[in-house]
Amino acid sequence: MWFADDSSAGGRVQRLRAWWDILRQKGPAYGYAANAEKSVLVVKAGHLTEAEDAFAGTGVHITTDGHRFLGAALGSTEFVQSYVSQKANGWKDEIVSLAKIAETQPQAAYAAFTQGLKHRWSFLCRVMECAAENLGPLEDTITNVLIPALCGKPVNSRERRVLAFPCREGGLGLVDPTTLGDQFRASAAITSALVRKILDQDTQIGHVLDLVRSTKREVASRTRTSTAQAAKEFILTQNTDIQLCVGLAAEKGASAWLTCRPLKAHGFALSKGEFRDGLALRYGWPPAHLPSICPCGASFTVAHALSCSLGGFPSLRHNEVRDVTAGLLKRVANNVTTEPHLQPVTGEAFRYRSAITDPQARLDIAASGVWGSP
Ligand SMILES: [Zn+2]
Numbered sequence: 001m002w003f004a005d006d007s008s009a010g011g012r013v014q015r016l017r018a019w020w021d022i023l024r025q026k027g028p029a030y031g032y033a034a035n036a037e038k039s040v041l042v043v044k045a046g047h048l049t050e051a052e053d054a055f056a057g058t059g060v061h062i063t064t065d066g067h068r069f070l071g072a073a074l075g076s077t078e079f080v081q082s083y084v085s086q087k088a089n090g091w092k093d094e095i096v097s098l099a100k101i102a103e104t105q106p107q108a109a110y111a112a113f114t115q116g117l118k119h120r121w122s123f124l125c126r127v128m129e130c131a132a133e134n135l136g137p138l139e140d141t142i143t144n145v146l147i148p149a150l151c152g153k154p155v156n157s158r159e160r161r162v163l164a165f166p167c168r169e170g171g172l173g174l175v176d177p178t179t180l181g182d183q184f185r186a187s188a189a190i191t192s193a194l195v196r197k198i199l200d201q202d203t204q205i206g207h208v209l210d211l212v213r214s215t216k217r218e219v220a221s222r223t224r225t226s227t228a229q230a231a232k233e234f235i236l237t238q239n240t241d242i243q244l245c246v247g248l249a250a251e252k253g254a255s256a257w258l259t260c261r262p263l264k265a266h267g268f269a270l271s272k273g274e275f276r277d278g279l280a281l282r283y284g285w286p287p288a289h290l291p292s293i294c295p296c297g298a299s300f301t302v303a304h305a306l307s308c309s310l311g312g313f314p315s316l317r318h319n320e321v322r323d324v325t326a327g328l329l330k331r332v333a334n335n336v337t338t339e340p341h342l343q344p345v346t347g348e349a350f351r352y353r354s355a356i357t358d359p360q361a362r363l364d365i366a367a368s369g370v371w372g373s374p
Pocket of ligand 1: 294295296297298304308309310311
């Protein structure tokens with residue numbers, strides 16, 4: 001089997017020795033010089049002596065523990081587990097560094113995690129069956145160090161579960177690495193046709209690639225459905241406030257600010273306050289640094305701030321809707337004005353008593369020529 005310029009083979013010791021000799025003999029004609037120093041033979045303990053005899057004088061390293069192979073580890077259970085722990089420890093250190101960045105730049109740290117870092121361990125979980133179950137310490141670091149730095153507050157186990165959902169299900173895509181066990185089975189299903197070809201030593205792989213692609217699509221769609229199902233079932237067991245928040249966060253477009261790249265040039269970069277306030281509003285957490293009492297005397301909650309006429313939010317909201325509507329009308333109508341005065345009332349009678357007859361009465365928006373010529 002070849003992956004780029006890495007060659008490998010599995011089988012009985014004598015056959016492997018024959019393969020090694022052919023590789024050394026025919027390789028140079030193709031510009032390939034097999035390097036014994038960098039080659040490793042992994043054997044079961046009972047075959048060690050036979051392997052040492054067969055490969056005597058070749059310079060190939062022989063081990064009964066195991067070795068790294070294409071980003072995964074092959075060998076004894078202890079070796080494989082220690083390989084995963086070693087990887088996880090490295091990633092834990094990276095999470096701690098990322099959490100330091102998250103203290104001042106939570107949006108950048110969040111993007112680095114969801115769009116880059118987490119793919120490292122999802123790769124390991126794809127290629128090694130036992131990886132996910134050995135990533136508990138990594139998950140602890142994500143929950144106890146990174147998430148508090150991103151959100152500006154620690155989260156409880158229920159909130160942690162919600163944040164692990166994909167953004168489209170109302171979460172943040174901060175996946176718990178220990179739940180990635182299915183990735184190995186998915187990868188095995190996707191690559192099974194290729195594995196068959198390798199075992200049969202069949203080099204005609206054209207139509208198999210189509211099969212791999214279609215299996216990949218099927219597996220992805222099944223995973224999406226089951227993740228959505230699990231998220232919905234969990235949310236149904238929670239109180240109505242959480243159900244409402246997560247339901248709204250799962251609406252189409254409600255997570256675009258989280259899944260985009262935080263590019264300053266496009267106005268997508270958020271300050272630490274903006275990012276954490278966004279998360280607080282998404283999950284119904286009280287935003288940090290709010291005054292406790294409104295000038296009107298009521299306690300200053302988010303709901304109160306949005307409805308109290310003293311705070312100015314209702315008119316801001318009104319003006320936003322007015323200006324967006326006026327902006328759209330300008331594309332199709334002439335003479336669009338906002339807040340124009342109405343003609344003064346000089347004794348007219350109105351059918352509706354709610355009609356405003358004040359001489360200062362104004363419209364929100366006026367546009368000429370929407371329905372006919374101006
Ligand atoms: Zn108020």
